[in-house]
Amino acid sequence: MIINVHDHPYDQKSGQILFQFFAKFATERHYLDGTVVDRGGFVQSPEESIKEMDEAGVDKTVILNTGPIPNEHIYETYLKPYPDRFIGFTSSRPVILEGNVIEVNGFNQKNWEHTKYSLQELGFKGIKLLPAYEKYSAVDPRVYPYYALAAELNAPITMHMAGTPVRFVSLNYARPLDADRVLFDFPSVRFNLPHMGWPWEDELLTMMIRASNLYTDISQLGETGIKRMAKCLITARDYGVLSRVMFGTDPLCRPIKMYIDFIRKGINKIADEQHERPFTRDEIDGILGKNALKFLGITP
Numbered sequence: 001m002i003i004n005v006h007d008h009p010y011d012q013k014s015g016q017i018l019f020q021f022f023a024k025f026a027t028e029r030h031y032l033d034g035t036v037v038d039r040g041g042f043v044q045s046p047e048e049s050i051k052e053m054d055e056a057g058v059d060k061t062v063i064l065n066t067g068p069i070p071n072e073h074i075y076e077t078y079l080k081p082y083p084d085r086f087i088g089f090t091s092s093r094p095v096i097l098e099g100n101v102i103e104v105n106g107f108n109q110k111n112w113e114h115t116k117y118s119l120q121e122l123g124f125k126g127i128k129l130l131p132a133y134e135k136y137s138a139v140d141p142r143v144y145p146y147y148a149l150a151a152e153l154n155a156p157i158t159m160h161m162a163g164t165p166v167r168f169v170s171l172n173y174a175r176p177l178d179a180d181r182v183l184f185d186f187p188s189v190r191f192n193l194p195h196m197g198w199p200w201e202d203e204l205l206t207m208m209i210r211a212s213n214l215y216t217d218i219s220q221l222g223e224t225g226i227k228r229m230a231k232c233l234i235t236a237r238d239y240g241v242l243s244r245v246m247f248g249t250d251p252l253c254r255p256i257k258m259y260i261d262f263i264r265k266g267i268n269k270i271a272d273e274q275h276e277r278p279f280t281r282d283e284i285d286g287i288l289g290k291n292a293l294k295f296l297g298i299t300p
């Protein structure tokens, strides 16, 4: 079974909302030659996504809702029509933001209630949080009711704690270490701090040794390259935490099949070059799907 544990909605409406959301952060990022980076992602209907999954051999994809896209829209577009193919994570926003200023006592009670409703009534499986983008710390007391909700409902959390090339985010809130305490305050909640914590992979892998409820995914692979990724996977294995590393794509890893082939075969070419022992079939199956089953708390 192959599970893509990190992807986003790309249908027309989501694409439009996300473009505006990320444009706010990304307006001044340029390539070295001065052209403006378009990080608006791409538009793809759920049916096209399923076709892409079928071609790559992906059984299930986790749709991480993000920013201001209503959870209802994800439910109507992805989860209700295709319950066997898509797994939903709520877009959750613990802090009320007015422009760039955090309001005093701006706990987003309405959003907390809506997150609970989405988990209980709309069949969402987990919660997605974006601390650095929305300018709050993972240990902000206003986020704790969300962790408590996850503990109560046995819902895993994916929380972006990793670098990002886009500007205007609070990068000090993006370091994996900022979430360290939360892992121990909520030992029953399974957390995915994705992208292997890039560029703080060592920090994240060290945290994983200590916290058995901490998972990660390799969805930054499309941006940081295969050599760096192979080194991280070898380190994860050396540290004994590889069974909590999961396959994910984000919009970056396309075509998906190329990245699956890399995990299946390419990684062992690099291991061989570096005189490391090859990854076993079991370890590879774990990365591609079995580890995600544990994180998601689902039986195949």
Ligand SMILES: [Zn+2]
Residues within 6 Å of the ligand: 006, 007, 008, 064, 250, 251
């Ligand atoms: Zn993502």
